[in-house]
Structure formats: C-alpha cells, structure tokens
Amino acid sequence: MTSAEPQDDRLAPAGARRAITGMVTRIRGGDLGSLPVIVGLVLICGIFQVLNPTFLSSTNLVNLTMQCAAVGTLAIGIVLVLLLGEIDLSVGAVSGLSSAILAVGYVQLGLPMPIVILGSLVTGALIGLLFGVLRTRFGVPSFVITLAGLLGFLGLQLFVLGKTGSINIPFDSLLVQFGQQWFLPAWASYSLVGLSAASYFVGEFTRARRRTDAGLTSTPVAVIVARTAAILVVLESAAWYLNLTRGVGAMFAVFLLLVVVVHMFLTRTAWGRSVFAVGGNVEAARRAGIRVDRVYISVFVLCSTFAALGGLFAAARLAAANQGSGGADTNLTAIAAAVIGGTSLFGGRGSAFSAVLGILVIMSITSGLTLLNLDSSVRYMITGLVLLLAVIIDSLSRRSRAASGRA
Secondary structure (H helix, E strand, O other), X not given: OOOHHHHHHHHHHHHHHHHHHHHHHHHHOOOOOOHHHHHHHHHHHHHHHHHOOOOOOHHHHHHHHHHHHHHHHHHHHHHHHHHOOOOOOOHHHHHHHHHHHHHHHHHHOOOOHHHHHHHHHHHHHHHHHHHHHHHHHHOOOHHHHHHHHHHHHHHHHHHHHOOOOEEEOOOOOHHHHHHHOOEOOHHHHHHHHHHHHHHHHHHHHHHHHHHHHOOOOOOOHHHHHHHHHXXXXXXXXXXXXXXXXXXXXXXXXXXXXXXXXXXXXXXXXHHHHHHXXXXXXXXXXXXXXXXXXXXXXXXXXXHHHHHHHHHHHHHHHHOEEEOOOOOOOHHHHHXXXXXXXXXXOOOOOOOOHHHHHHHHHHHHHHHHHHHOOOOHHXXXXXXXXXXXXXXXXXXXXXXXXXXXXXX
16 A cells, blocks of 8 residues: 555656646647637737726726626527527527517516516527427528528517617616626625636546546546636636726626536536537437437527527616617627637537637727727727637638548
8 A cells, every 4th residue: 555655646747747748739639729719818908908008907897897798698699509500690689679578568567577587588488499490390591590580570679669769777676786786795706706616626526537437538636626726816816806896797797607507508418418419410419319409499499598688688787778779789799709709610619608708808809999999990890800810710720620530
C-alpha cells in the first residue's frame, strides 16, 4: 500500500498533462468550442474601454446585462433549433404576440397577471407544436414554415393590439418591477455563483467517475478542480463588480438560470443526447431507435415557448407592448446571438451557453457604439461582420474536423 501512494501522486500531474495535450489536439483538429467568441468578447470590451473609459464601468455593465435577458431568452430557443440543423424565423413575431396578449389581457381585460402570463406561454407552446407537426407530418422545410409563421403571427399581433397599437403596462405591476427594479441582494448573487460552481464540480466529477468505472478515458480530478476554481473566481469577481452599483438584475439572473437548466437537459438526459444525435445525422439517429419526430416537435415547442417568455421579458423591461414589439431586428439578433455564441448552423454542435456568449457580444457592440454616439447603421454593419466571421470559423472548423477524420 505504501508503494502505491507515490505512484498515484505521479499520476495526477501526468493526467493533467494528458488533458492539456488533448485540449491542444482538439483545437488543432478544429474543435474550437467557445474559444473564438471568448477571445472576441475580450477584444471588443478592450477596444471600447480604450475608446470610452465608461464602457467597463459597473453602471454600464449592469445596464448591458439587463438588455441581454429578453433577446437572450429567444436565443436559447434558437440554439435548440440550430442543434437539429433547422431554423425558426418566427421567434420575433411570437415574442411580439406574447407581449400583446399580456398587455391586452392584463391592462384592458383586467385578468390576473399569472393567468395572462400562463396564457402567453401556452400560446407559444401551441405555436411550436404547430410548427413541429407541419415539419414532421408534411416534411415542409422549417425555413418555409416559420417564415409563414413570421408573417401570420405578426398580423395576429396587430389584430390583438387593435386600433390603439400601443398599450402601457402599469409601473407598479410586479412584472414591470421584475424587469426594471428588482436586483438580487449581494449575498444572494455570491451564493448563486457558489452553488453554480459546486454543481459544475459535482457534475463533472460524477461524469469522470462513471467514465473511469466504464474503462474510458476521463478528465483528471486536478483539471476539474482547476476549472471549477477558475469559474468561481471569474463569476464571483463579476458579481462583486456589478454589486458596486445596482447589482445583478433579477431578470438577468432568471435568464442565466434558464441557460443552466437547458444545458443540464442537453448534457445529462437522454433527450439531450437525442437532440445532438438527430442534429449530427438524422438517419443514423432514426436507425438507432430514436423517435426523431418527437425530438423535432419537442424542440420546436421549446423554441416558441422561449420566444413567448422573451416577449414577456421585453414587455417587462419596456413597460409596454406595441406594434413594434418583437419587430425590427429582434428576430435576426436572436439568431445571430446563437450563431456568434458558437452554435453551428449545420446542426449537432453547440451549447446553451452560446446564447449567453452571443448576446453579450452583440449587446457589448450596441452599448459601446452608443457610448461613442455612433449611428445605429454602424452597429448593424459591425454585427453583420461579426456574424459572418463566426460562420466562417464554424465552416473552417467543420472542414478541419472532416480532414482529421479522413486522416
């Protein structure tokens, strides 16, 4: 027993070296993960901070995070659809319809807020169910189905709003307070970060233990500890910095919670593995016994439900619903956020955290250009360029992985 102990001590750094070597090999093979978008986000923040020292101020970053929640929630649904190699062009219209239902139901009809919120979410789920059935039963491409939905639900939104076209939501309502005035206490934000880091460690450690028991290669415990420590330090520092002013917004915290929940479902459940399998090769997934139609329907239902929830967040943030809700660039921004964040347009590769990274990039560009008093036309052009670069990187990564596989 005494001779085994030094051997284990030597194995720990060796395992860490193998993990680092494996990471380098994956990057060389085209498996870049979230590295490009993280590097891009750091560069964007650095450039805008040099041009305007208030960009990285706590006040501006709090405002930036609050602006991320609504469209970021739409981006979560887009991530799920893209993982299947599909697309949903209607999320903006669905979110606008959801906000219209909320405003009319609560303000004009006087219905209780919980009933109106539930009705909006159920409407979104039914829309997704319709898309899924049309896609699986008739084989109509999702591009066509959701484009028709974009037009149809935009018209329905205008019909629901009626002649007024704009409805203000009372500032003293709980929903508006949630979207504008509620912030987590400092201790709560620090505690949530600690729980998140602990959950990450437990999940990765359990996964590594199972792979070891099955005779497969696994991530060394030292590497898991190092990653957990890095996550803890970065997130606690971010929470501390935001708490220098108003702190972490409740709506942004809910958005992050949704991302974590979706990530867990994608990585820890049979349904999540089925989503990646269908997106990677639908015919192989079907032959493996996966109920492909059910996967398609469930994903479209979730996508439209997240779109409806994003519409509620937007209405809470603006304290109003109008004909422009969910319009303008909302739809394209949600899609761009998912792609810029690292989700592949070709299906089978991506993460729920792509929604967070992508929307942070887009909102950082928006905030930085606003502080510089530049026209919105510049924002569109820069965001388009970033989106194009993200797709090029994704395409080159696929080509590199394919070449490595042939080799």
